[in-house]
Amino acid sequence: MSGEPRTLHNFINGAPAAAEETGDLIDPVTEEVFARAPLSGAHEVDTAVRAAAGAFERWRDTTPAERQLALFRIAEDVERRAAEIVAAESENTGKPLGLTLDEEIPMALDAIRFFAGAARTLEGRSAGEYMAGHTSWVRREPVGVCAQVTPWNYPLLMAVWKWAPAIAAGNTVVLKPSDTTPVSTLLTAEILAEHLPPGVFNVVCGDRGTGRALVAHPGPQMVSITGSVRAGKEVAAAAAAHLKRTHLELGGKAPVIVFDDADPAAAAAAIAEAGYFNAGQDCTAATRVLAGPRVHDAFLDALVGQAKNVRTGPPGDDGAAYGPLNNVAQFGRVAGFVDRLPGHADVLAGGRRARDRGYFYEPTVVGGLRQDDEIVQNEVFGPVITVQRFDSEDRAVEWANGVEYGLASSVWTTDHARALRVSRRLDFGCVWINCHIPLVAEMPHGGFKSSGHGKDLSMYGFEDYTRVKHVMSNHEEA
Incomplete structure (x- = not known):
């Protein structure tokens, strides 16, 4: 790598802001330092x-139409600057350039535009006289300052899923991206600053200590x-000190149930793509x-064939289906699961580092597994x-x-009654039938059990960023 790594800055109150400490950002393709990012403290x-908090005093009083227009303009700029983003x-992340442009940018734009529309469509109970001489109605109001923490697997998209509904509902945001992937979030912050008042959207970079400081701060009223x-679990425990709302979209271990009447080749092709x-x-x-x-047996043979035809490679490789794992710790975690496989398990394809x-x-x-095997019970978060x-x-x-997770699942069968029966019995927040992984902005995304609570996307996700207030008026003279 040539040249000195550049230094990134936080984005606070509408402008870049330096931090006292910085940490190295590692390119997962080259394993070299490409930038230094803030390690923000208290x-x-x-x-x-x-x-x-200061911006909230003004932003909450904007009209839904004003917030909608700002989000539409943000979406236009994101689309215009898509290649840069x-x-x-x-x-x-090392993601393939073409796939990211074709798959993730349209989803991000659609989510921003959906929540722009949602800003003007909040509904509530009609006003009424539920006590003689009194009229009651319900107000939906913004929560306040929202602390948001995003992961490294989809830095751009997961940030959009958080800030778009929060801002559309009239909240302000302090967002901490993953310590390994702050670059696209900081670029997005510059775009948002062109259309939002200073302080509505802020980014503080850092590690777990930064996240803990943000969650524990008494200012935010909600943590997502x-x-x-x-x-x-750490966020929920820290938020409890101030009884903050929590919105937790956590890990998963999606079961993919392929019944005997499914087409093994077609199912294997679709599942390999989604896996x-x-x-x-x-x-x-x-x-x-x-x-x-x-x-x-037929499905397993077809899946192994699919795996052998899938290639991983660097961002500019148009034939690569996926890029590298995000960081050295995650690489070690994935390899560790495979290295610790029990003797009854069979590695039928892969199982190794792909490049030097x-x-x-x-x-x-991996076949030949049993229900209590570590790799079955725990989230690997890799191409396994x-x-x-x-x-x-x-x-x-x-x-x-x-398993302890309850986020997503799928059922593969031509038997309609079985599909409905099994989808009802599956304890997961999403069940796909004869497909896996498509998401739309109109439908909620979120899990049960250890996969957390709260919903991203949809009007359910939008309402999570509002609070309900009952107002009652006495008709009688005081």
Whole structure:
């Protein structure tokens, strides 16, 4: 790598703001330092929260039409600068440039525009006289300052899912991106600053200590995080001190139930795409397959064939299906799961580093697994798909539900009654039928159990950033 790594800054009160300490950002493709980002402490966090609190006094009084127009203009600029944003996102993550432009930018734009529309469509109960001589009605109001923490797997998209509904509802935001992927978030902050008053959207970069300082600060009234179960538990515990609202979108271990009547080749092709996309670094990824007794062998053969035809590579490789794992710790975690496989497990494809340099890992298929195996029970968050053979519908549902997670799942069958029956029994916040991973802005995304609570996307996600107030008026003279 040539040249001195550039230094990034926080974005507070409408302008870049330096921090006292910085840390290295590592390019996951080259394993070299490409920038230095702030390691924000209590002072920087306090400055950002105070800026957001001051801006809230004005922003909450804007009309829904004003907030909608600002978001529409932001979307126009994001679309106009899409190539620049994709380059920043790829520098963060090593993602393929073409795939990111084609897949993630349209989703981000759609979410911004959806919440722009949502700003003007909040509904409530009609006013009425529920006590003689009194009229009651319900107001939906913004919560206040929202602390938001985003992950490294989708830095741009997960940030949009958080700040767009919060701002549309009249809140202000202090957002902490992952310590490994702040670049696209800081670029987005510059775009937002062109259309929002100073302090409405602030970014503080840093590590877990920064996140803890933000969550523990008494200023924010709500904390939203997308991250691991461990991180979600820490946020919930810290937020409890001030009884803050929490919105937790945490890990997943999505079961993919392939019944005997499914087309094994078609299912394998779709599941491989949904399992290896973004190097499997997706909490909804199709990485835990449960296959029926008669379809199992044919499906497994087809899936292995798919894996052998999938290629990982650097951002400019147009034929690459995915890029590297995000950081050296995650590379070690994924490799560790495969290295610790029990003797009864079979690695049928992959299972190794893919290139001499960078955090690339081969598309991997593991068979012969049992329900209590570590790799079945825990989220790998990498390009590793496991396959188990079940013997009955009841067993499939039992195994599907038999993990601590409850985010997403899918059912593959031509039997409509079975699809409906099984979708009702699955204890997951989303169930796809004969597909896996498509998301739309109109439908909620969020989980049960250790996968957290609260919804992203949809009007449910928008309402999470509002509070309900009852107002009652006495008709009688005082």
